[in-house]
Amino acid sequence: MKKIVLAEDNTTLSLLLKFRLEKEGYELFMAKDGKDAIELIETQEPDLIITDIMMPFISGLEVISHVRIKLDMDTPIIVFSAAGQEEMVLKAFNLGANDFMGKPFSPNELVIRVKRLLAVAPIS
Template sequence: MKVLISEDDRSIQKTIASHLDSMGLEVIVTSDGREALKVLQENVPDIVITDIVMPYTSGLELIGLIKSNISRTIPIMVLSAIDEEDTVMIAFKLGADDFITKPFELPELTVRVNRLLQMAKAKA
């Protein structure tokens, strides 16, 4: 199964990518929403993990564009240091399926990614 990570923090990118790779997943990493959209037009993943605050296209914009232009069924996880209730609610209204606040623990990420992968399989 394939996971797209859109995260501008290189250390978080590496941590998540390495962990998901160790789970046997194919990982595609982008640094901003604009780059993620380019990847999505050529290579639709099974799930998307995105930060909110990124250059060019924010994670919230990315969620809206994915759900309206690419696929309504791709499960999306938001990973963000912003945990304000309004931001979380906007993410869910736009179509996010999960929201994890940074910092996070890898075991929690594993459980949540597995749940989203099950959702992706069920929608396929």
């Protein structure tokens, strides 16, 4: 079963996405901020990371940079962010994010993007 770490400080959204992705057969690990996300990534070694850019304590950008530089992992990362964050999105891609979705977005679209990224991800 593929493991996904989902970092999102909006509980309603994260529960909705958890439900939707578990229905597709993924195992979800929930983080309410970047600090939790990094701990989960280090302990669970997920197949995919989904993170909001704007979170308390440690931002999604810092999560990406930690995964790519400190941990040297090439795990696919999907970031999402509210509208008008173009600069943040560009930073996220520069740090190594694989995909981006603007909020609000459709959970079905997220599922399609998750499947696409996991289909091309190398088996480690």
